[in-house]
Amino acid sequence: MMEGTLCSRCKRRKAIIEIRYLNERLCRECFVSFFEKRVRRTIRRYELLDPKDVVAVALSGGKDSMVLLHILKKLSKKAPRSKLFAIIIDEGIGGPRRKGIEGAMSFCDDLGIEYHLYTFKEELGLDINGIMERASKLKNPMPACSYCGVFRRQLLNQKARELGATKLATGHNLDDECQTALMNFIRGDVSRIARAGAVVGVIKDPLFVPKIKPLRESPEEEIQVYAELSSLPVLGSACPYAGDAFRKQMREILSRLERRYPGTRYQLLGSVDNLIPLLSMREEGEKPRLCEVCGEITSGEECKSCAMRRELGLRPADL
Ligand SMILES: [Zn+2]
Ligand SMILES: [Zn+2]
Structure with missing residues (x-):
């Protein structure tokens, strides 16, 4: 399907991936920079x-x-x-x-x-x-x-x-x-x-x-x-x-x-x-509270993890 298709961005190199939600086909270089830019944007946003x-x-x-x-x-x-x-x-x-x-x-x-x-x-x-x-x-x-x-x-x-x-x-x-x-x-x-x-x-x-x-x-x-x-x-x-x-x-x-x-x-x-x-x-x-034993988010006094530890007879978490 990508055979011989050129990259939608640089229009020079061969496309290696189709980004359907953008209706674009990208080459290796353009894809890597597109991908990294999006992560940076998520971090900034x-x-x-x-x-x-x-x-x-x-x-x-x-x-x-x-x-x-x-x-x-x-x-x-x-x-x-x-x-x-x-x-x-x-x-x-x-x-x-x-x-x-x-x-x-x-x-x-x-x-x-x-x-x-x-x-x-x-x-x-x-x-x-x-x-x-x-x-x-x-x-x-x-x-x-x-x-x-x-x-x-x-x-x-x-x-x-x-x-x-x-x-x-x-x-x-x-x-x-x-x-x-x-x-x-x-x-x-x-x-x-x-x-x-x-x-x-x-x-x-x-x-x-x-x-x-x-x-x-x-x-x-x-x-x-x-x-x-x-x-x-x-x-x-x-x-x-x-x-x-x-x-x-x-x-x-x-x-x-x-x-x-x-x-x-x-x-x-x-x-x-x-x-x-x-x-x-x-x-x-x-507001969610924090577990008194371990500091995890919990809705009650004891978090899920601490409750599971107790049920299974495992050692309690240390703080
Ligand atoms: Zn390209
Ligand atoms: Zn806990």
């Missing part, structure tokens, strides 16, 4: 970074966080006062996931970026397989991804804080954000919609490190192409656990809509952004 920020990147070894680290490293050359390091969490899944973690570590070495590795086993006392074994004895066990996601989030916040980070950057992309938005709409989870957005955790509290999502406006398929073009060492990090079935449905629905109506994802993201200020006002009276 939502004021995600301050020149003096100490940024911790949550690095999983998957394409999203690797691309994020690669771009933030490029940008940090222009902001010499900022500091950048990576946090890697090993859930103990092993197999291809382990390769992803090794890839992440050697990627940091190549970039000259300091990283900190933590394991579920050491931090929680059990790896994810051990956790699932314990969970199977509960009355209502949750899927592995729920435990994994919740514990990862808690550890990332805790470690970022201990390491002195002022921001925690995650690799959430446009598709993740749209899936989450749809899930929240369908479940009617208004407070979660209010808490979405490019910066999560506007609460000013020394226990909570604000999370930023610089790839929020970058489509997943373009991140994939960018990672390949930049020769990033993204290794298979497929998880043997099944994943969130509901999220998978949202993914299918969205990709069908996007194919039929290019630009749907940006429209959905725009709708969420327009709703956030309205919903936050509504939520004003019932």
Whole structure:
């Protein structure tokens, strides 16, 4: 389809990718600069970074966080006062996931970026397989991804804080954000919609490190192409656990809509952004609190992660 087509921008080089929502075809060079410019624009538009920020990147070894680290490293050359390091969490899944973690570590070495590795086993006392074994004895066990996601989030916040980070950057992309938005709409989870957005955790509290999502406006398929073009060492990090079935449905629905109506994802993201200020006002009276044990966002006294730790008989988080 792209055979012999010239780039819509430079009109000189051969196009390698079609950007359907723009009705453009771009060559390698124009695509890379288009992609990086958009990330810079996201950062500027939502004021995600301050020149003096100490940024911790949550690095999983998957394409999203690797691309994020690669771009933030490029940008940090222009902001010499900022500091950048990576946090890697090993859930103990092993197999291809382990390769992803090794890839992440050697990627940091190549970039000259300091990283900190933590394991579920050491931090929680059990790896994810051990956790699932314990969970199977509960009355209502949750899927592995729920435990994994919740514990990862808690550890990332805790470690970022201990390491002195002022921001925690995650690799959430446009598709993740749209899936989450749809899930929240369908479940009617208004407070979660209010808490979405490019910066999560506007609460000013020394226990909570604000999370930023610089790839929020970058489509997943373009991140994939960018990672390949930049020769990033993204290794298979497929998880043997099944994943969130509901999220998978949202993914299918969205990709069908996007194919039929290019630009749907940006429209959905725009709708969420327009709703956030309205919903936050509504939520004003019932601001999310921070967990008394670990400092995570919670609606009650105890956060989800601390509740899960208790149910599973794991050691409590330390503050
Ligand atoms: Zn071009
Ligand atoms: Zn907690």
